Amino acid sequence: MLAKKVELEENAAKEKGKKKKKVSNSILLGAAFLMATSSIGPGFLTQTTVFTQQLAASFAFVILISLLLDAFAQLNIWRIIVVSGLPGQEIANKVLPGLGVFLAVLIVLGGLAFNIGNVAGAGLGLNAMLGLDPKTGAIISAAFAIFIFLVKEAGKAMDKVAQIAGLIMIILMIYVAFITSPPVGEALVNTIKPEKISIFAIVTLVGGTVGGYITFAGGHRLLDAGIKGVESLPEVTKSSVTGIIVTGLMRIALFLAVLGVVSKGLQIDAANPPASVFQLAAGNVGYRMFGIIMWAAAITSVVGAAYTSVSFIRSFSPVIEKYHNWIIILFILVSTVTFSLVGRPIKILLLVGALNALILPIALGTLLIGVYKKNVVGDYKHPLWLTITGGLVVIVMGYLGINTLIEQIPLLFK
Secondary structure (H helix, E strand, O other), X not given: OHHHHHHHHHHHHHHHHXXXXXXXXXXXXXXXXXXXXXXXXXXXXXXXXHHHHHHHHHHHHHHHHHHHHHHHHHHHHXXXXXXXXXXXXXXXXXXOOOHXXXXXXXXXXXXXXXXXXXXXXXXXXXXXXXXXXXXXXXXXXXXXXXXXXXXXXXXXXXXXXHHHHHHXXXXXXXXXXXXOOOOHHHHHHHHHOOOOOOHHHHHHHHHHHHOOOHHHHHHHHHHHOOOOOHXXXXXXXXXXXXXXXXXXXXXXXXXXXXXXXXXXXXXOOOOOHHHHHHHHHHHHHHHHHHHHHHHHHHHHHHHHHHHHHHHOOHHHOHHHHHOHHHHHHHHHXXXXXXXXXXXXXXXXXXXXXXXXXXXXXXXXXXHHHHOOOHHHHOOOOOOHHXXXXXXXXXXXXXHHHHHXXXXXXXXXXX
């Protein structure tokens, strides 16, 4: 009888362990998809289409370099956040008092401005998918995003939505890439030996994939789920790399789809380049598919931008911490109302876009200083190769970000 009881207890413990592992893996995958789908927004679709038009097969090289820079940034930032057990703004405040507040202001302003574009993209997605008025589609989409944060376990709901939307986008993108029959061999050759190189394209892609709030989306989600400490590093590394791979798959699939259309000499409509690609590839069905992808890309970016932006101010006040889900909802409402009443404020987006280019070098540079402070990471020793590669990203993106800011400010006064 006693032996039977012990056996039952052991089995129960094993089942509990399996369940715990399953939940942990789900969180890690959710964090990866949250980062990836946050970066795959309306701008992602347009940028990839336009640059492929300009560079043709040479855009493969741009994708390779941008993915490497993305990986160096993500591996550093996620690792430092999890080891320290602190969100980005708290690490920044330990490096230099007040720096975390400055970083939070940049993140929140950038997230709010770009969320107006994300809401607009969701409206356009429903317009292409179902023929709804874009503003009506934006309001319906915002209501869906708000519902995610009203459910009891909002974090799990957010993870699940990001994973489902991400998989749908990847499948549809690969299908369209397949039917356009792109010159894959030419793309492979240009990945290593490009005919043309565009520094501007590389900077734009890196900024769009890990710029602003996006680079912190996954790391802050892991902290929120209680995953932290040196012992979590192998899983965290796997999660961050998964996020980069998902983003890369989407970028490559869309690039090949556009390349297939361009290589056939078909004319892409400049008014809506990505929609035009899908329509040229698969007719009216392709246009509806574009609507699905646009909506999925936009709604996950709305959720990711709101969640991550608010995560940067949660630690500043117990009240914000207690009601953070309601503040996320308010964030989405403000974005939606602004789009519905004003549209997309171009000048604000230009300025915030320029500031957004500076967030990555400031944030990553700060965290790389913090990783060598005992009051941040204790006795943890950061790999030298990560410090060097992270420092390279800071220098390159800092220089180019300042140039972008100098170029954009005069446009505000025209």
